[in-house]
Amino acid sequence: MAAKDQRNQDESMKRKRIAGTQREGEKRTSKKPKSVQSKPAAPPNKGLKKPFKSSKQQAVKTQPEKRQFAVEKKVPKSKRERRLHAKELTEARKKRRKRHYTLEQELASLWEKMRRHNIAKEERSKLVSEALQKMKGKIPEVAGSHVSSRVLQTCVKHCSQDERDAVFEELRPQLLTLACNTYAVHLVKKMLDNASKKQLEGFISSLHGHVASLLRHMVGSVVIEHAYQLGNASQKQALLLELYSAELQLFKDLVSMKESRLVDLISKLDLQKTSVVRHMASVIQPILEKGIVDHSIIHSALIEYFSIADKSSVTDVIQQLSGPLLVRMIHTRDGSKIGILCVKHGSAKERKKIIKGMKGHIGKIAHDQCGTMVLAFILSTVDDTKLLTKIVIRELQATLKELVFDKNGRRPLLQLLHPYCTRYFNPDDLASLNLFVSSLCTKDEGSDVNLNLEQTDCSEVCEFQDSGAVASLETTVGGNNSSISTNKNLQIVDGGKKDSSLRRRELLVDSGLAESLINTCIESVGELLRSNFGKEVIYEVATGGAGGILWPTLTDKLGALHEAVASLAALPKTEESEEEHILENFHSSRTIRKLVLNCPSFASTLWKIALEGKCEVWAHGHSCKVISAFLESSNLKTRDLAKLELQALIDGGILKVPESKLGHNL
Incomplete structure (x- = not known):
């Protein structure tokens, strides 16, 4: 009996365990997964916030979109379609990027x-x-476009x-802005060219x-220079005044046209010279650092700066300019x-940089x-003849x-053949070759002879061929194109430390x-x-240069040149020839x-080859001046060559020579 009760109890316990297990399984199967569980509704204030999406959901959702985009995007097959x-x-x-793109396309078609x-x-x-x-109403907007x-x-x-x-x-309010635009600057220049007074x-x-600030701008400086070239004297001065001092920049009506030089302005307006130098340095230095040195307005300002600046300031500017930068400046007079x-004032090292920059x-x-004047001065001054050669x-x-x-290209050659000759260099050229900065040298530096004259004229420049020294007018820097002041001293100026005749021989011969x-010369x-x-x-060349510098070494070559000229003169006179004899x-x-x-020597060669026995043919027209020159020559041998033949023409009335031009022993 006890055993039967125990068995029933074990079976009931077993049934309870099985029933509990089944209930737990039902609970597990009835529980929803987290990914599909319902979430409480979002509050109204969070409606704008995007719900969180897992990477799987995003992948599932974006994949059809990619497939749809791939279907819509038709990849061209041929090269032409691509x-x-x-x-x-x-x-x-x-x-999308350009506002007036359609307008520009229409304008381009009209422009073509x-x-x-x-x-x-x-x-x-x-x-x-x-x-x-x-373009009406939109001109300032389209003016900066490459096409428009x-x-x-x-x-x-x-x-x-x-x-x-x-x-x-329409452009006037925006001209200063357009002046700094790479493309619009050409339009601004065209407008100024066609503008009325x-x-x-x-x-x-x-x-x-705005002059100083625009001159520091690579593009804007072009407009300032263009306006400077188009303006009259008063307008040019108005542009330059802004570079001198802050007072002149603020009060432009202080100055009249009578004061064209900065030195005169300082003395008349009682300006502080140090303040003017400081202001000009603040304007000039950024321009030189950026290398904007091509414009004549900057050259004029630099000339005025040299006239008032102290020694150290001028030396700093000369050091900055010595080199390739100077080559871009010498195309203007200033x-x-x-x-x-x-x-002139640079050291040997700086002169070397200048010459190498000209290479x-x-x-x-x-x-x-x-520029040819600078080249002529270099050939007359620099002692390093090996570098010059x-x-x-x-x-x-x-x-x-x-x-x-060439009118200008021959000047460096003529400077070596006949230095500082007034036939080839006008008074202004000779004055510019003798410029100096007063703060960098003393008054009598470089001069051996001082002649005090009451009235000195540039046309009275003397020439000293035998010693190689040349007399020219002492001038000081300080003005615009025509503001060179000439002292009443005629000085013999020598270039460098080397003897001038030796320098000429090394460079020329x-x-x-x-x-x-x-x-x-023989070929042409x-x-x-x-x-x-x-x-x-x-x-x-035919005369052998000033002082006969070519004769000792190139006598045979000069003789060949004389024979070439004489042979051309010996050609017969014909009317059929296209060129004049x-x-x-x-x-x-x-x-x-x-x-x-x-x-x-040339007279002797010409007479023997071309004129002996033929003077009567050439006794009329321009050629009679050549025939008469034999009688006018101061050389006795030249006169004796043609004395007999020409005297017969004079006695016969064929050749007429003024008595004042006849030689003494004819």
Whole structure:
């Protein structure tokens, strides 16, 4: 019985355990997963916040979108389709980025038509008017565009005056801003070129207070220089005054046109010289550091700065300019003066930098009207003849045939052949070659002889050929283009420490330049004699240079040149020839006459080869001046050559020579 009760109890316990297990299983199966459990509703203030999404949900949701985008995006198959598709995408980007892109496209199509050369004037006017009408009210906005600025330039060039005035009025408030734009600056320059006097005056007045800041800008400085070149004397002075001092910048009506030099302004207005120097240094230094030295307004300001600055300030500027920077300045008159001053007052190291900076540009400098003066001064001053031969002389030899025919290019050659000759250098040129900065040297430095004259004229410059020293006028820096003050002292000035005659010989003869020059004269003898500028070169070469510097070494070469001229003169006189005979040509006849008067060896060669027994043929016209020169010569041997034959022509009335020009022993 006890065993049966125990068995029933065990079975009931077993059933309870099974039932409990089943209930727990039902609970587990009925429990929802966390990922699909319902969440309480979000409060109203959190409705804008995005619900959290797992990476799996995002992947599941974005995958269909990618497939849909891949279906919509049709990949072009051919090269042409890919190119057109890329073009469409580029156009879409430009439309989103540029506000007036569609307008620019329309203007470009009009511009292609209006800028053609074979278009009728009436049709072009219609196209210009149509383009201006499309841009009306939006001109300042489109002026800075690469395309629209070009269209505007063409429109301004070909439009009527009323249309041009309308464009100027619309641009006027934004001209200073456009002046600093890389593309719009060309439009601003075009507007100034076509502006009336009133419009130009208004623009220059609007620059008041902005000149110094614009000169420090690479693009804006171009507009200032353009306005400076277009302005009259008073407008140029108004632009320059802002660079001198803060007082003149604030009160522009303080100065009248009578005071053109800075030194006079300081004394009249009682300005503090140190304050002016400090202000000008603050304006000039950033300009030099940026290398904006191409403009003439900066050159004029530097000349004025040299006239008042102390020794250390001027020396610092000379050191900054010594090198390739100076090459970009010497194309103007004031820039040429600055170049001469840098060479004169610079040390040997600085002179070397200047000459090396000119390497590769010697030919261009020699052809420039102002740059050739710097080159002539360097050849007369620098003692390092080896460096000059290596850089300057070699580049001159490379273009020698072009230089001898050029008005400016021949000057460095003539300076070596005949230094400081008044026939080739006018008084202003000679004065600029003798410039100096008063703060860097004493009054009598570099002079051996001082002659006190009551009245000194630049045309009275004397020449000392035998000693190599040259007399010129002592001048000081301090003014604009015509503001050189001349002292009443005539001084013999020597260039460097080396003897001037020795320097000339090393550069002209020892370097081989003279031999190349003689060969060039022989090759082009007829052209040089008939040339207005080349005749002076061949005359100096044929006479052997000042002081006869070529004769001892190149006697045979000079004899060959004399024979070349005489052989050309010996050609028969024919009417069928296209060129005039050299004895009848205006330039060549006078050059040969001077050679007969001043070079006895040439006179002898010419007489023996070309004129002996033929004087009666050449006794009329321009050629009679050559014949008469034999009787006018001061050399006895020259007169004796032609005495018998020419006297018979004079007695027969064929040749007429004034008695005042006849030699004493005829």
